[in-house]
C-alpha cells in the first residue's frame with residue numbers, strides 16, 4: 093500500500109466554542125495506480141482528512157503510513173522531508189506565491205526538496221502545455237482566472253512526481269471542459285502508477301475512481 097490511514101480522528105476547539113468533531117475514525121488505503129475519491133457535503137471534514145493524510149496536520153488519534161512509514165511517528169524534520177519527496181498537494185485555496193510567475197510557482201517544490209535540475213524545467217513546461225496554460229507561463233497568479241490558478245496548483249503538485257497526490261476540490265472552479273482536462277490528468281497520473289486521494293463535493297469526480305467513499309459528518313457512510 094502506498095498510503096494507509098487508520099482510525100484518523102480530529103476535533104477542533106476554539107476558545108469557549110463547542111468542540112467540532114471534524115473527522116471521526118476514518119480508515120482507507122490506496123495502492124499504486126489507484127484513484128480514490130471522498131465525496132461529501134461542505135463541512136463534512138474532507139479538507140481536515142486530506143491535511144492529516146498528507147502529513148500537514150497531526151491527528152488526535154490514528155496513524156498515517158506513507159510508503160510504509162508512520163508519518164506522525166517521525167521527527168518533524170524527517171516528516172517534512174518525506175512529504176517534500178513523496179507528496180503532492182493541491183490545496184483548496186491554491187496558495188500560489190503572488191510575486192512568482194506560473195513557471196516559477198510550479199517549480200517551488202523542486203527547490204524545497206532539492207530535486208531541481210534543468211530537466212525539471214522541461215517537465216514544468218510540459219505540464220504547462222498539457223494543462224492548457226501555455227499562454228500564461230510568464231504571468232503572475234494575480235493575472236490569472238481562478239480556473240487557471242487551479243491548474244497551476246495541480247502542475248505544482250505534480251512537478252516532483254510524488255508517489256501520492258492529494259487533491260482538494262481540484263475541479264471546484266472549472267468549467268466542464270477544463271474540469272475534464274484536470275480529471276484526465278489526475279486519472280492519467282494514477283494510471284502511470286501514482287496513488288491519488290481526491291476529495292470533493294462534486295459527485296462527478298467519482299466517475300473515474302477505483303473506489304468512492306461517501307462522507308458525512310466526519311465519517312464514511314459505507315465499508
Ligand SMILES: Nc1ncnc2c1ncn2[C@@H]1O[C@H](COP(=O)(O)OP(=O)(O)OP(=O)(O)O)[C@@H](O)[C@H]1O
Nearest residue numbers: 104106112114133134135136137138139140141293
Ligand atoms: N481551523 C478550524 N477551527 C475550527 N473549526 C474548523 C476549522 N477548520 C474546519 N473546521 C470545522 O470542521 C468541519 C470540517 O471542516 P472541513 O474544512 O474539513 O470540511 P470540508 O468537507 O472540507 O468542507 P468544504 O467542502 O466546504 O471544503 C466544519 O464544521 C468546519 O467548520
Ligand SMILES: [Mg+2]
Nearest residue numbers: 138139184260
Ligand atoms: Mg474543504
